[in-house]
Amino acid sequence: MTREEAEDFLLDAGSGEDGEFPLLEAAIACAVHEDPSRDPKAALDLARVGVERLARRLERESPEEAIAEAMAGDLRLSGDLFTYEDPDNADIIAVAERRKGLPVALGIYYLHCARKCGLNLQGVDFPGHFLLRIETEEGPLALDPFSEGRVVLPSELTRRALHAGLTPNVADRLDRLMAPVPDRAVLIRLQNNIFARASAVRDYPRAERAALRRALLDPNDHRPWLDVAAAREGQGALAGALEALARATALDGGAALAARAQRERVRLRLN
Numbered sequence: 549m550t551r552e553e554a555e556d557f558l559l560d561a562g563s564g565e566d567g568e569f570p571l572l573e574a575a576i577a578c579a580v581h582e583d584p585s586r587d588p589k590a591a592l593d594l595a596r597v598g599v600e601r602l603a604r605r606l607e608r609e610s611p612e613e614a615i616a617e618a619m620a621g622d623l624r625l626s627g628d629l630f631t632y633e634d635p636d637n638a639d640i641i642a643v644a645e646r647r648k649g650l651p652v653a654l655g656i657y658y659l660h661c662a663r664k665c666g667l668n669l670q671g672v673d674f675p676g677h678f679l680l681r682i683e684t685e686e687g688p689l690a691l692d693p694f695s696e697g698r699v700v701l702p703s704e705l706t707r708r709a710l711h712a713g714l715t716p717n718v719a720d721r722l723d724r725l726m727a728p729v730p731d732r733a734v735l736i737r738l739q740n741n742i743f744a745r746a747s748a749v750r751d752y753p754r755a756e757r758a759a760l761r762r763a764l765l766d767p768n769d770h771r772p773w774l775d776v777a778a779a780r781e782g783q784g785a786l787a788g789a790l791e792a793l794a795r796a797t798a799l800d801g802g803a804a805l806a807a808r809a810q811r812e813r814v815r816l817r818l819n
Contacts, residue, residue: 549588554581558764566730572660574735575640575653578761582742582754586641594644598623598661611667612682612689615658616697623647625654627694635754638742652678652738654693659731670728673737674705675712681726690726736762743775752782763795770800 549557557577561570572595576588601622605614619625628637628648636642636649640656643649655671655678662669668683672690679700680691690700700708705725710716739762746755756779763772777792 549577549580549584551581551584554578554584555760555764558761559767562732562765562767566732569731571656571731571735572640574765575656575738578735578739579639579641581761582639582757588641590644591641594623595657595660598657599664602661602665606665606667611684612691612697612699615662615667615669615682616691618661619654619658619693620696623657625649625657625693626696627651627654633745635742635745638738638745650678650738650741651692651694652734652741655680655734656738658691658693658697659734671731671734671737672726673729673733674725675709677708677712678734678737679726681728688726732765736765739765743779747779747782750782752779755779756783768799770796773799 554577558574558581561574561577572591576591579591580586580588598618602614602618605618605622609617624647625643626648628634628646628650631637632650636646638650638653640653643653643657648654652671658680659669659671662682669691670681672679672681674690677692677694680693680697681688682691690705691697692700702722705722709725739758742758743755743762746752746758756776759772759775759779763769763776766772773792773796777789777796780786780789780792
């Protein structure tokens with residue numbers, strides 16, 4: 549798959565309905581878009597084995613136990629505690645090869661395998677740390693893919709929410725803390741991670757690619773184009789930055805003021 553083919557795939561995925569979003573395949577396309585020289589076979593093989601192991605465990609274990617044991621035990625997927633900022637932690641192909649990564653990157657494998665085995669598992673856009681929500685006979689449980697899929701107790705959810713800066717009246721609302729999000733939002737969160745980390749170290753080409761992938765995955769959102777513009781400006785590509793700002797303005801008039809101010813600043817540099 550070339551970078552252009554990956555963009556076409558992401559555009560098709562982004563234009564589809566949330567319920568039909570191809571999470572694993574789109575995540576692989578994002579990784580290939582970042583580095584087209586790599587073979588996605590490792591990611592596909594890991595997902596296939598994960599489905600097989602989970603299906604076997606579900607014959608004798610509860611859903612929450614089975615998925616944690618299959619993903620963390622059998623596949624050895626875990627959070628990267630020592631090199632957390634490594635860009636490979638946000639890359640689905642590298643995660644398959646290294647067996648470690650960020651919570652949201654690991655979570656994509658959990659979600660894919662669980663769905664293939666008929667489990668009701670969804671992503672949770674928890675502040676500061678991606679989690680999973682699994683439906684059980686006793687009610688929903690939160691799982692942490694970074695910590696080997698362990699169950700996160702309600703008291704721990706509240707503590708984490710307070711630590712992330714949420715107010716006490718929000719941090720006590722488990723229904724809000726565990727609200728599921730569409731698969732598209734899961735992959736966009738991963739691209740946001742890549743964009744933020746790349747921008748922090750002024751790797752503007754990488755930041756631009758991540759922002760562009762967000763734009764393809766959610767074609768009605770103007771905000772990724774603002775980030776594309778910022779990344780292009782960081783590279784000195786001022787004409788490209790102006791084009792991205794024009795796209796942001798066309799998508800959402802609410803972005804017009806911010807985009808106009810940014811556009812005028814870029815124009816001054818261009819002239």
